[in-house]
Amino acid sequence: MTTTGEERERAFDHGEVEPRWQQAWDEADVFRIDDDATDPEYVLAMFPYTSGQLHMGHVRNYTITDAVARFERMRGEDVLHPMGWDSFGLPAENAAEERDTNPRDWTMQCIDRMRDQFVEMGFGYDWEREVTTCEPDYYRWNQWLFKRFREAGLVERQAAELNWCPSCETVLADEQVEGDDELCWRCDTPIDHREMDQWFLTITDYAEALLEALDDLDGWPNNVREMQRNWIGKQEGASVAFEVGEYGAVDIFTTRLDTIHGATYFSLAPGHPVAREIAEENDEVAEYIHEAEHADEDDLDVTSGVFTGEYATNPATGEAIPVYVADYVLTDVGTGALYAVPAHDDRDHEFATHHDIEIRQVVEPAPEADVDPEDVDVQEAAYTEDGVLDLSAVEGSSRPEGSDGVLVNSGEFDGLTSEAARDRFVSEFDGEHRTEYNLRDWGISRQRYWGTPIPMIHCEDCGHVEVPDEDLPVELPEFVHTTGNPLDAAEEWKQTSCPDCGADAVRETDTMDTFVDSSWYFLRYVSPDLTDAPFDTDRASDWLPVDRYVGGIEHAVMHLLYARFVTKVLGDIDLLEGVREPFTNLTNQGMVLGENGNKMSKSKGNGVSPQRIIEEYGADTARLFIMEAAQPEKEFAWSPEGVQSAHSFLQNIYGLADELAAGEIEFGSEGDIAGYVAREIDATAARATAEYETFRFNHALQAVRELVALLRRYREATEPDDATFERGLVTAAKLLAPVAPHVGEELWERLDGAGLIAEADWPAAEAPADYDTERRLVENTREDVRDIVDTVGIEDPQTITLAVAPAWKHEVVDVAREADNVVPAVMQNEELRRYGEAAADFAKTLAGRATFDEHLPPERELAALERAAWLIEREFGAEVVVQSAEAAGDSLASKAEPGRPAIDIAE
RNA sequence: GCGAGGGUAGCCAAGCCCGGAAACGGCGGCGGACUCAAGAUCCGCUCCUGUAGAGGUCCAAGGGUUCAAAUCCCUUCCCUCGCACCA
Known part of the structure; x- marks a missing residue:
């Protein structure tokens, strides 16, 4: 960056300034909150x-x-x-x-x-x-x-399957297992799965409460709530028992009990106890289970499975259907067993096709569905929608071909909707309504040193015994370098006595998951x-x-x-x-x-070190750049230009305050412009406050930048009113202070603020009356002047005359706004009729419009344009005359409308 | 597959909940002021046409509601994220 001599003189040195204010805040206890504070x-x-x-x-x-x-x-x-x-x-x-x-x-x-x-x-x-x-x-x-949770019945010891590195002799978290080959991240040893006893917090007891309350968390982003809903994974369904050969009743869980008549086979997960029992007698099954358990995720096809030779009895039809062990059935989903309905489930359909199992339709589209039942061919693809029961294909059905349907065996279910059938079948087939959750209990045991020791003692006679409250905390012993769990190696620490019986006992050597902290x-x-x-x-x-x-x-x-x-x-x-x-x-x-729009990473070499930015530009520059770059929840790319821009802005506003403090700004008593600036100051405070409240800091900061730019123009255009100018800077400083606090203090010091800006009052935030309407009037007028100068090609305008519309035209608009039929309404108005043809013509013009913008009364329009005249003067280097309709005379004023002054440009 | 969020000018991006101005900003580009010059700063322009403030076409695509749609409704296409052999 190049700086002129003057700028350098006006610049602050962040390396000097920032620590000074950090110390000042500390000394003033700015951030301390008293214990007595309420809410x-x-x-x-x-x-x-x-x-x-x-x-x-x-x-x-x-x-x-x-x-x-x-x-x-x-x-x-x-x-x-x-x-x-x-x-x-x-x-x-x-x-x-x-x-x-x-x-x-x-x-x-x-x-x-x-x-x-x-x-x-x-x-x-x-x-x-x-x-x-x-x-x-x-x-x-x-x-x-942990102990209080245990007292409340929320702690359990359960077996869990864990990633175990045989070389490091420790459990690994899922994210510490690398690649498809499942190698330990430290030593590249293939990991084992090992079943171990673990401490669990039974978060599943709160599954429903956690799910339900999400609906009312309005202050949370939708995606987070949705991710939690998915994670909890609630499924409402039913369970029904099927008799499987000599192995007794096997519970299944289903959300589609309505399709039970279409079950043509039964399937067990490889990990299901009955599957294991069968495997003891059946080598083919045993081999398949072994294969399934050692296969990587994608090794086995979705259609993989093996017939067990056993049959299950469908409680709905009394039929015996073949029992398979299939990998697509997951041990920990539902009960790990299901009846399969190829006609109405995609995976079952695929499996059945591959294994040549019957596909039997039992649901067809309901009459109100836009699918024609004739178009549904379940031999081709499963029909997975809800519908009405169609049991015509079920063996033993008395329903004649083509009829509307009579019931299988009992006649009473035919024509039920899926929804009604699901409900009905629960009692019909001795099942029960059941709600399943995907959420699992929270295993908090870690075979690691650097965590909270679980306050339990294992005694041969008494089992698991809690460490008494008075012996808490159980502190970590000295760290020892070892391959396994250092707690296990800390013999002295580990050996203790049982709090109950006093016998020799050992401490629990697992520590808690850090998510507990x-x-x-x-x-x-x-x-x-x-x-x-x-x-x-x-x-x-x-x-x-x-x-x-x-x-x-x-x-x-x-x-x-x-x-x-x-x-x-x-x-x-x-x-x-x-x-x-x-x-x-x-x-x-x-x-x-990173600068290139990619994720910052060491390997890509596009990381930006905060430390370096603080040293080079100061904390405030980094803070301002970050807050200006985007709204908090959006991502943005680091940009050196953006950093530079934030830095120059801070130097710039500092320079203004410094000049003011040094008495280098010539003040005068100009009135109209001060009025304009005053209104902008108030409007900026209002806007920035609203933006802060809604977390759109970038918008708030944009408003501050605009205000500072206005103050600079103000000073260039005239000798500003000192009170207004100073108030503008004070307001800008305060609005900026939360984001750039050090510079905020520097400004505050130069603006004679008492105490610290960190403790100052936020500026009153009330936009001036009709600010938006006035702003629109001014902006439109400026644009119109530009438009004319440009289209006409006026090289050097000398005088620009703006004339406000006469009061009666304002009244016409007011009348028109309320009227259904504009022209008659206006002409029936005695006062307006006095303006004769002019009023009628204007009414006709208005009649063609659908809406009427808000406008200011004539004297306010006049005042607003007078306040803003300096901007037009500056832009065109011309004299600007703002006139009332009376002063302007008819030839010009007749062209004016409310909200749209007549414009005359003289070269 | 299910779910959530999106698609706005060359690029980034507001507006959408609460319909009413070719649509805030920024970057990039163009022109001007200042300057010996450059940078910084300031003033404009940046969809098309236009010698007095005008007209035309626009917010993924198509339809609908309405006096009026970027905004509301429906359909389709595309993107991003989360979940998923979930029974």
Whole structure:
């Protein structure tokens, strides 16, 4: 960037300015919130994982919440805006291994580094409420809550299948298993699936509550709500038992019980217990199951399966249908067993065709459907829609060919709609209504060191025994480098005695999933130092829910679902009162893309380091650029031009304030222009406020830029009125301050503001009366003048005369607006009739129009044009004369209409 | 396949909920002011036609409702995201 000498003189040095204000805020306790505050505005960003690296995603996330917090504070709200550290987790262990240190030291260093960066960015947090999940002061409450959940019957020990790396001797999360070959991400060893006992929180008990409440979460994005609905995966259906050979009754789950008469085979998942029983007698089945269990996802065709030689009895028809074991039936969906209806299910159809099984239609389109039953050929493709039952094809049906249908066996079902049949068949075939969820219980056991120890003890005699509350927290032992779980290797720590019987016992060596930490951290901020409970129930009940939660979409399901679950449980065990949902409004900020529009990544080499931007341009430039670039939820590409533009703007407005402070601006007493500027100031405040409220910071900032540009033009055009000019700058500074807080303070200091702008009052936000109408009048008039000058080709206009329409024309429009029949209505008006033919002609003109824009009365139009005349003078270098209809005389004024002054341009 | 969100001028992108001006902004491009010049800044223009503020054609495509549609309704096409051998 090149700067002129003058600009350099007027520029601020962010490296000097920013730390100074950060210190000033700190000393003035600007961001502290008192424990006594009632129902403060709770503004929260998802706390970061402590990687030590601040990236642009963080900067964007925290710039948004910081701007909102500052905005609300200036409006006089008490604001809770805390920050903490999601500091447990596997990466810390890996980093410790790589650097020959331990997870704790490494994590603490990362936290210090990140905290410094947050301060440098000017983010205003109440650091007295800082929460660090890897501190015993925090995680002891994970343990305490685990026990309360257990008391409430929400903790279970179940077997679960896990990814196990035989070389590292540890469990891996799904995302740590790489590629189709399923290799360990660290040592490239193929992983095993191992069934292990695990601790679970039974979130499935809350499946319905979690699902239902989504409908009322109006402040959440639709896609997140939809993702949670999908995840919970509610299915309403029914279960019915089929007798399978000598193996007894097998329950199936179906959502299409109406099609039961069309079942022509029965299918078991390879993992179904009955399939395993059959395999013991049948080698072919055993082989298939083995194959299915060791195959990769796509190895087996959808039609793969094996006939077991067994038959199942269809309770609807009494028929015996063949039993298959098929891979397309999933063990953990429904009951892992189903009856197949090839005529009405695509996969069953494909399977049946391949295995040459009968396809029997039992549903046809209902009369109101726009499909002709004749066009449905289930031999070709399954008909999967609802319809009416057509049991003519069922064996034993008494329905004659072509008739409207008589019932199979019992006659009473024929013609039922699918919906009615589903309901009816439940009782008819001894089934039961059943609701299935895709949601699984939350397995929280991790065979890792860097997490919250699960507060349980295994005693030979007493089984699983809780660690008594008074012995909490169970603290982590010293970290040891080992291939497996360091807790397992910590012999001294592991050996203990049973709290119940006193015998020798061992501690649980699993730690908790780190999502446990983040499922309630937003409550700990309320009372971070409390020593006898995780949080102060009264205060939390008052301060929660979080009013504004901002974070990445990657947490749409996991974290946000767990937090909702925990919040509901806390309510049910009386630790929270009247808070059923943790986050009222949720925003998922979009990605910051690299300059080329691709995702920033090391491999693409298009990453932009926040640290570098802060050093080169300062935090405010980065903040302003990010907020101007796009609305929070949209992605945008990093742009050096945009950064540059934000930087120049900040320098520019600073320069103006500095000149003002230095007394270098000549002031005068010009009145009309000041009036114009004054109205623009008010309108800008109103617009920016509304945009802040609706999270469209880019629009708010655009308004601020326009105001500053206007002030600059004002100064160039005339000797401005000092009070108006200063008020304009003060307003711009305040509107800018939430986004560019350091520059805001610099401006404030030069504008003689008392105290800190961070604590100043937000500008009153009331647009002037009829602002929009006036603005439209002025803009239209300016455009018309341009249009004329351009089309006519006037080289050098000398005088531009604007004449406002006479009062009677305004009245004609008023009458016309109300009238059905314009011309008669106008001519019947005594007053208007006085204007004779002119009134009639004008009425005729209006009669052809469908609508009438709002317009100002003549004297207000006159005043508005007088205020705006300077803009036209400046643009065309001509004298501008604004006249009333009377002053202008008939020849000109007759061309004017309300909202559209007559224009005369003299060369 | 199911679900959600979209398709607006060369590009990015507002407006759509609550129908009423060729449609806010920005970038890029063009012209002008300032300057020895460039940059920065400022003022315009940027769908087509037009010597007094005009006319024409426009918001993925097609239909409909309405005095009036980018906006409401229907159909089709395309994009992005989420879920999915889900019984």
